[in-house]
Amino acid sequence: MKDLSPRYLTLVTALIFTAISAVAIIGISFLPGVEIHAEQIFIGLIIIFLGAWFALYKILQAFIYDKIKLIFRNMHSLKIERDSLKPDMSKDVLGEVNEQVIDWAEDRMAEIKDLRQKENFRKEFVGNVAHELKTPIFSIQGYILTLLEGALEDPNFNRKFLKKAAKSAERMAMLVEDLDTITQFESGNLKLELERVDIVELSREIMDGREREAEQKEIVLGFSKSYDRPIYVQADGFRISQVLTNLITNSINYGKKGGKTTIHFYDLDEQILIEVEDDGPGITKPHQGRLFERFYRVDKSRARHQGGTGLGLAICKHIIEAHKQSISVRSEPGKGAVFSFTLAKA
Ligand SMILES: Nc1ncnc2c1ncn2[C@@H]1O[C@H](COP(=O)(O)OP(=O)(O)OP(=O)(O)O)[C@@H](O)[C@H]1O
Ligand SMILES: [Mg+2]
Structure with missing residues (x-):
């Protein structure tokens, strides 16, 4: 039953339906007082077969179209042209849709993996920045506190400590400048002047x-x-x-x-x-x-x-x-x- 096209399915169903009708009509024709000619039965069966096939075909087409539309809407692929959704009844339409859904799901999984990786990079980056800033900030704090606690009055230490604090501040400024450059490159905002x-x-x-x-x-x-x-x-x-x-x-x-x-x-x-x-x-x-x-x-x-x-x-x-x-x-x-x-x- 695998890979059956909708057209084939409707044909088989219409034939089964016609066969059941044939049995019923032939049975009726044997009832007393009922007289149906063989040609009439034949023409009747052809009409039943064509009618059943046409109706089943249209119903199944509408049904599949509706379901596919729903699937694609759920996949957020509404940009797809309406015509490309029209099922080709001679192919295994649902099998093809299934494959597309699998592809779509694989793409989403890859996207999620990529986002998770970026999120990890971001966390690591913020962690590194905090760590790098901590060293100069703590040393500036230390020098200022020591100065406030009396070293400011001590000519042997005041200039020395201020110079050290200034050096740490310079290091911090350099780090911030480097971070700014990296961020600008990564966001594509930095244009070269060739x-x-x-x-x-x-x-x-x-x-x-x-x-x-x-x-x-x-x-x-x-x-x-x-x-x-x-x-x-x-x-x-x-x-x-x-x-x-x-x-x-x-x-x-x-x-x-x-x-x-x-x-x-x-x-x-x-x-x-x-x-x-x-x-x-x-x-x-x-x-x-x-x-x-x-x-x-x-x-x-x-x-x-x-x-x-x-x-x-x-x-x-x-x-x-x-x-x-x-x-x-x-x-x-x-x-x-x-x-x-x-x-x-x-
Ligand atoms: N010529 C080299 N010989 C040996 N090791 C090197 C050399 N160049 C770089 N490295 C190693 O590579 C690391 C990264 O270098 P990078 O220039 O990216 O950073 P940095 O010099 O530590 O800091 P920054 O350049 O931001 O002030 C250095 O910390 C050092 O360990
Ligand atoms: Mg370097």
Whole structure:
């Protein structure tokens, strides 16, 4: 009985109905005083058969149409054209509807799973933000209380504590600014201002800006060779300077004392590949895959001590992906790390 089309069903039912009628009519014709000719019986049966078939066909069609409409309405698919709901009576209509309902249910399940995952991300994100804000807020509170309790009058401590409180406030401001950037990227509100940028010049500026930090750690910043000609890329200069700043700052913060950070440019067909390489401790494989996640840090206590919030690389990834390019890391633990990203040539 599986996969029977409504047309076939009505045909069989009409035939059964006609057969029962035939038996009844033939029975009646044997009653005394009743005289029915064979041709009359034959014509009568044909009329009964056609009438029954037509009526059943129409009733079943209307019934199926009504039920399908109800199912689709429940599936919120009212956008579907009315005509596409008209059942094709020569096919297994209900079987097809069943398949569509299963597809629909699978889609909804996938949607629910996705929403649950997003909800978990959101909870984790809010938890991380609260955790990151707690440290500077508590230390500002601590310094202010100590000052109020008498340190304000003590020339040995008042400036020192105020400076420390200011540093914590600065850290908090940086975190809020990073969060704002990430949120704007994620909600798609941040538009890039693409221009023709000389990536050599931009890298040089960023390295000059980090020179003092590098010197403190005796790290030498430089290019892999002398790039005396400009290399033009299609990019948002401000955003790419954020990427380079984070990569170079990371190489100083997490690199080894007395090491070096080198920038290379490679000419690919339609892109320029930019690499920031250091000779620090590097990053083990399990961490490499997670570095670009928000708030992810390899050595949590050490990174926090150095002022990092773990948002830098997440922002870099957003910026590079907004340029429709990619960023990645490779590293051999103990030998250093290489962060590379591409930009379209201009
Ligand atoms: N060159 C590197 N060598 C070794 N580890 C690195 C390097 N760059 C990044 N890391 C690791 O990756 C983590 C994430 O880096 P990311 O730039 O996202 O955050 P952060 O530097 O901790 O904080 P932020 O950049 O927001 O101030 C760092 O905490 C560090 O553990
Ligand atoms: Mg960083």
